[in-house]
Amino acid sequence: MLIRLGYEIAIECAGSTPIISLLEIHRDRQADIKRQTRVLTSPSVPTRVYHDRHGNSCRRFTAPAGGFRILYDAVIEDSGEPDEVNTLARETPVAELPDDVLVYLLGSRYCETDHLSDLAWQRFGNLPPGWARAQAIVDYVHSRLSFGYGYARAT
Known part of the structure; x- marks a missing residue:
């Protein structure tokens, strides 16, 4: 395509x-x-x-x-093929992640992590770790959230 x-x-x-x-x-x-x-x-x-x-x-x-x-x-x-699905992918505990990927877990000025953390644990904390949890988060973000510079604040 x-x-x-x-x-x-x-x-x-x-x-x-x-x-x-x-x-x-x-x-x-x-x-x-x-x-x-x-x-x-x-x-x-x-x-x-x-x-x-x-x-x-x-x-x-x-x-x-x-x-x-x-x-x-x-x-x-592009082939148009969807990304590979690996339902057996496991979740790596944060304590075991390599140092160079930790930067991706830090807060962002575009996301009020103090408010979003509670929502994330309520919605996804009870799901089994691994692919199912990651896909649930992707589906939630894709269907409910949008990015817009107009929403950004200095806080």
Whole structure:
């Protein structure tokens, strides 16, 4: 299956603003790209790409004061097959997790963990650990939660 993806992001900057965008196709999928444009900015500014410790391609640039746009368009090929299901996958206790994955368990300014923790334990704490619990969480999040910058607060 062919998937067309792209974006046109328009922002207004009060002053010259350094930006890092994480809008690139992951390098593991580069061979699947069938067509793509260069990342374009308007007005045109120099950009450069670096890779973070997770392998993400990060594009650095400085947007000038005033209106600014960044554009991209691509087509990528994908099998369309769902991700592998492993109902026997086990849950690793937090105490046994490798140090480098603990960062993913930390709170986020986009999620009020002090409020969400109680809900999580009420909804999912009695489910058997492993695949069933993880899938229940994914299903819950997918059907009930949405992300929106407009909901973010400094707290």
